[in-house]
Amino acid sequence: MRNLCSTWPLSITSKVLAIVRRSRHTRALVNLVVASATLLSADVVKVFNPQSPQARAIFDLAVIVIVVMVFIFAIVVGIVMYALLRFPRWREGERDPEQGRGNKTIEIAWTAIPLAIVAVLFVLAARTMGISDPRPPPKPDIVVIGHQWWWEARYTNSGIVVANEIHIPVGKPLALRLDAADVLHEFWVPELARKITAVPGHPNHIWIQADKPGTYLGFCSEFCGTQHAWMHFLLVAEPQAEFQKWEQAQRAVLFRSLRRGAGIVVQNVSESSATLIAGFS
Numbered sequence: 001m002r003n004l005c006s007t008w009p010l011s012i013t014s015k016v017l018a019i020v021r022r023s024r025h026t027r028a029l030v031n032l033v034v035a036s037a038t039l040l041s042a043d044v045v046k047v048f049n050p051q052s053p054q055a056r057a058i059f060d061l062a063v064i065v066i067v068v069m070v071f072i073f074a075i076v077v078g079i080v081m082y083a084l085l086r087f088p089r090w091r092e093g094e095r096d097p098e099q100g101r102g103n104k105t106i107e108i109a110w111t112a113i114p115l116a117i118v119a120v121l122f123v124l125a126a127r128t129m130g131i132s133d134p135r136p137p138p139k140p141d142i143v144v145i146g147h148q149w150w151w152e153a154r155y156t157n158s159g160i161v162v163a164n165e166i167h168i169p170v171g172k173p174l175a176l177r178l179d180a181a182d183v184l185h186e187f188w189v190p191e192l193a194r195k196i197t198a199v200p201g202h203p204n205h206i207w208i209q210a211d212k213p214g215t216y217l218g219f220c221s222e223f224c225g226t227q228h229a230w231m232h233f234l235l236v237a238e239p240q241a242e243f244q245k246w247e248q249a250q251r252a253v254l255f256r257s258l259r260r261g262a263g264i265v266v267q268n269v270s271e272s273s274a275t276l277i278a279g280f281s
């Protein structure tokens with residue numbers, strides 16, 4: 001019987017390590033993985049801290065997908081490792097391994113199992129989309145417009161207009177319509193909702209909700225020009241009474257500005273947003 005405790009696994013390991021050390025691409029990949037892990041674990045991009053039913057549905061699906069992927073990865077790596085250990089390098093004069101030709105049971109299994117996995121993930125993904133992304137109402141609660149390099153938010157009921165700080169009442173889902181005044185931007189509050197692209201002339205919709213009062217950090221997550229990295233905003237969730245107080249204070253500011261004749265000019269937004277804006281002034 002062949003001795004499996006020979007030194008060849010060690011030589012394979014040292015060869016792999018040598019390749020990792022030598023290759024510029026591998027080093028870059030390792031750096032990228034380390035940087036991503038650092039960013040994800042930092043207190044900035046809180047994708048693993050869902051604070052709304054929409055974000056929780058996405059997080060739950062992500063956990064299921066990660067578990068399934070890790071399971072598949074472990075099986076594949078296990079099979080590869082078994083093959084490497086059980087069948088080391090073929091040497092001159094050795095017999096060829098037994099050649100298998102067609103095995104219906106195996107072929108059905110490796111077709112049916114991936115199909116079943118994909119079908120289950122499809123159903124779970126459709127369910128998650130139903131929770132995180134239901135049909136928007138005809139009139140949004142807030143119209144959010146991405147500019148280079150700031151965010152404008154227009155409240156359709158109260159008529160107030162704010163920049164880079166969006167207030168919402170706790171526990172209430174609000175419908176947001178996303179628009180862009182210049183180039184593509186991407187609206188993202190990692191703790192509360194999925195990413196959504198703001199496209200000039202093509203409004204998109206998203207629901208936003210927060211379970212707990214707090215200030216959540218939002219980002220533009222699509223490169224939109226030289227100052228993209230600074231295109232952050234705050235999403236402040238507060239109890240209904242405090243939200244109404246804030247809204248009244250903002251209305252007072254808006255009316256004082258309008259009385260002084262200050263105009264609000266926003267160019268290149270979609271026709272429907274322009275109608276809303278015209279309605280405010």
Ligand SMILES: [Cu+2]
Pocket residue numbers: 185186220221222223224225228229231
């Ligand atoms: Cu951007």
